[in-house]
Amino acid sequence: MDPRLEPLFTPWKIGNCEIKNRIVLTSMGGTNLLGWMEKHHFDQEGARFIMEVAKNNAGLVLPGCQPVYNPMYGQWLYKNEKMYEDLKNWLPKFHETGAKLFVQLTAGFGRSFTISTMMETLYTNKLLRVLSKPFMDLDKITATASPSPNRWSDKVPSRELTVEEIKEYVAAFARCAKLLKEAGVDGVEIHAVHEGYLLDQFTLKYVNHRTDQYGGSFENRYRFPVEIVQAIKKECGDDFPVSLRYSVRSMTKGFREGALPGETFTEAGRDMEESEKAAKYLQDAGYDMLNCDNGTYDAWYWAHPPIYMPENCNLTDVEHIKRFVDIPVVCAGRMDPRAAAASIAEGKIDGAGFARQFLADQEWVTKMMEGREEDIRPCILCHNGCFNMCHYKGVPNDQDLSDSLHLSRCAVNAETMQWDKHYIQKTSSPKTVHIIGGGIAGMEAARVLKLKGHEPVIHERSGILGGTFIPASAESYKEKLRDLLTWYRRQMGLLNVEVHLREEIMDTSQFGNAPVIIATGAAPRLLKGVPGYELMIEACEYLNGREVGEVVAVIGGGLTGSEIAYELALKGKKPIIIEMKDDLISQKGVCLANSSYLREWFALHKVPVYLETTLKEVREGSIICRTKDGKEVEIPCDSVISSAGYISTPLVDQRKNTYLVGDCKKVGNLRSVVWSAYEAAMKI
Known part of the structure; x- marks a missing residue:
């Protein structure tokens, strides 16, 4: 093993719970032990994934988050006691690995709940709304701190959660935590004052406009997560560890508008000044660890960094917030193991959180320890398999139902979380x-x-x-x-x-x-019907090294064309994007975390984007386009790159x-x- 990695493999403690090393598997929806978006049960597929990670030298393992109130079927998590017995029977084998298990509990999504076209239909049709309530009560699922627009849809607004409902959630957290403790789980993590989920929505001033005890003052906005940890500690004792998933900064300008790395902006959510106060306040309330990154669903690329985000994008902020607390702090978000190890060695963080790399290769920590890093199948940060909730203009979550119900599969590893479908079976007749x-x-x-x-x-x-x-x-x-x-x-x-x-x-x-x-x-696909098409450079030609001029028109604003335009801008060129549809990256399979980054980056850097615009002619030194109102416009450019798709x-x-x-x-x-x-x- 590279000696620089050694700090990752030192023991540490969360409360009285000793963890053998600093590698933390952070929660991902779909890797759940008690079911995901389905009736609660002990999930064998999730358990297999968790066991593989534990056997391969992760120190602390957090399965996918468990809503204490199930969005599907409206079931409370504490009501199925058999699954806790199944979990109790499984845990001794898990603990043989030497890893520790914290189960992440969540109050849910509030206004961040991913709405699909089918859900819009269920909600907007009064009869269907009533008939669907027993298995999907959208009015309850999407309720938040104050009336707010949903992140994904204008047709399913979020109402205000009642005080009675808040109390019901608090009690449910305590009951679930007690059952998990009795089953032998090492701790729980509360999700979260993080990522703009329901609990975070209460803390954020741009969402919470309440005038009761859960709104207004700093203490009122943070009351909900405080009451949860207090209720758990009362039920389970002070020695039962309770971690908190925590976004240091919201990096959010407002509803559906994030702030990019390095951008100067006015924070609509939690800024660093408030975070310094909040971190200590939450510690003093009873939380034993902060599991940190940045962002909200409105600035989703911070919590789910696409490849455009810098490595270790949250590390500086997490290192800063550790100075204000005495409890352990974990940093997650496109972490590089060597950077994490260096920060741990200097006492700037206590643990390093990794998620998607475990989907690509459950053995990656073992391979790293054995000095076989070239054998690690890398995560490419695409979200194609694990988290492909897609959104573009006029369309809510454009995602197949099978993907909605089966998150945390992996584009580069066909076996992950679908071992019953994809597996290697030795042949008896070699060919x-x-x-x-x-x-x-x-x-x-x-x-x-x-x-x-x-x-x-x-x-x-x-x-x-x-x-x-x-x-x-x-x-x-x-x-x-x-x-x-x-x-x-x-x-x-x-x-x-x-x-x-x-x-x-x-x-x-x-x-x-x-x-x-x-x-x-x-x-x-070559645009041979366009006069002058032979003057265009095909996308792969450019990517393979073909030179272009200073001002470059990119024909096609799908993912490939947008990424080319992004690369051109990074190189100091001046891209112009021409797209026939009414939004950039208007295609299924591209996660909103990825697409929103590019859309907002182009807007911030004032990259010209012509939507609903058709290429009519390519000339030496310009292109002629027709806009949505039927007007022809001549756009000067030095080169034209064609990214019109493939056949x-x-x-x-x-x-x-x-x-x-x-x-x-x-x-x-x-x-x-x-x-x-x-x-x-x-x-x-």
């Missing part, structure tokens, strides 16, 4: 399998086939493995994607996969009856034992590429 295309899909298929006992052979027409993922990972801020590409190439070597470079296959008949996987990807380009093969994977089957994202390749390899 040679030819794979046409050496991009991510081809390499993932080869990896799974080799682990099953087959002999995959990759045929790649270029001189290097990687396919379109090479340009896709080329931007300066995409080092994590380049790490994933390196990991895949290394796997091909470690597994001794046969690879033929500079070999283009046009006809699969030469392989006889052998199975064939076609992973030939997609081709760019599947499968190699035609009529044989039965041929499988299409990745973008040649259907253009998607990295998740669809990896999962489809895994599934095809499973079938052989």
Whole structure:
């Protein structure tokens, strides 16, 4: 192990609870022990994930947050006593790992509850609203400190929570905590004065306009989380640890408007001055640890940092807040282990929180300890699998129901949290399998086939493995994607996969009856109907190194075009975005944390964006566009980059034992590429 990492592997205490090292798995919805958005039960799939993390040397493990009032079915968490018995029977095996378990409890989401189009229909139709109450009471689920707009939808506003309801929640926290303690859980964490969830909404002045004992003064705004910890300590004793998930700063300008790193702004929520006071106040109320980051749902990229956010984005603020408390402080949010270790060594923080990296590779801590960091499958911060709640103009949460109900799956690891669907089973009849295309899909298929006992052979027409993922990972801020590409190439070597470079296959008949996987990807959609289209530079050409001028028009404001425009601006160029739709990144599968960062970054840096605008002509030195009101406008520019999407380009093969994977089957994202390749390899 790198000696610089050693401070991560020293013991520490939360109250009287000793933790063997400073690695903390922070909670993610979907990794729950007692069910997620379903009837409460001891969740075997969540337990398997938690056990894998514990066996692989995490010190403190926090499963996904458990609402004390279930948004689905309206069930209180303390009412199903059997699941606590099941948890009690499971915990001795967990504790054999040496890890400690805190269960995170939440009062819920309030105005941050992710509303879908179906939920809008349930709420706006009076009859459906009544009929749906037994399994989804949106009026109760979305209630908050004061009447407020929902983060996702204008059609489902949030009403004010009553004092009677607040008292009911406080009592529920205490009852759940007692049951968890009796089951053998080492502590609980309260979620949270954090991320703009319900409890945080009470503390934030831009949401809370109450005039009773839960609004107005500082003490009143923080009364709800204070009463919760006091009730738990009364029920469970002072020696039962209670952590608090805590956002140091809200980094929020107002409803649905965050503040970017380095931005000068007026804080609408909790600023550092208030946080210094609040941290000590919450400690004195009884909390034994602060598990910290920044942000709210209105500034979601702080709590769920996309790849555009800087590494260790919350560390400086968390180090600052530790100076005002005597209890342990954990920092989370795109943490680099070496930076975390250095901060721990200097006494600036006490623990380091990690989440999504555990989804990509449950063994990553063990590999780090053993000096095998090159074997760690990296998280690329995409949110495609784990947290793809998507939002754009006119549409609330655009997310498949299966994704809403099954969070914390992973784009780069098809097995995580779906072991019953994706698994390696050794074959009894090994075959040679030819794979046409050496991009991510081809390499993932080869990896799974080799682990099953087959002999995959990759045929790649270029001189290097990687396919379109090479340009896709080329931007300066995409080092994590380049790490994933390196990991895949290394796997091909470690597994001794046969690879033929500079070999283009046009006809699969030469392989006889052998199975064939076609992973030939997609081709760019060229705007050949636009006069002057030949003057445009295709997106991958630019990403592969083609030079551009000073002012660059990017045709297409989807994710690829927006990321290219972002890269151009980072390099000092002057991008202009032309998009036919009424919003940027108006596409399913892109998490709001990712898309809102880019939209707000372009607005802050005054990048010209033409929405509902169509390219009509490309000229030397300008483009002609038609705006939504039918007017033609000439926009001067030095270069034009086309990012108009991609078209599947499968190699035609009529044989039965041929499988299409990745973008040649259907253009998607990295998740669809990896999962489809895994599934095809499973079938052989």
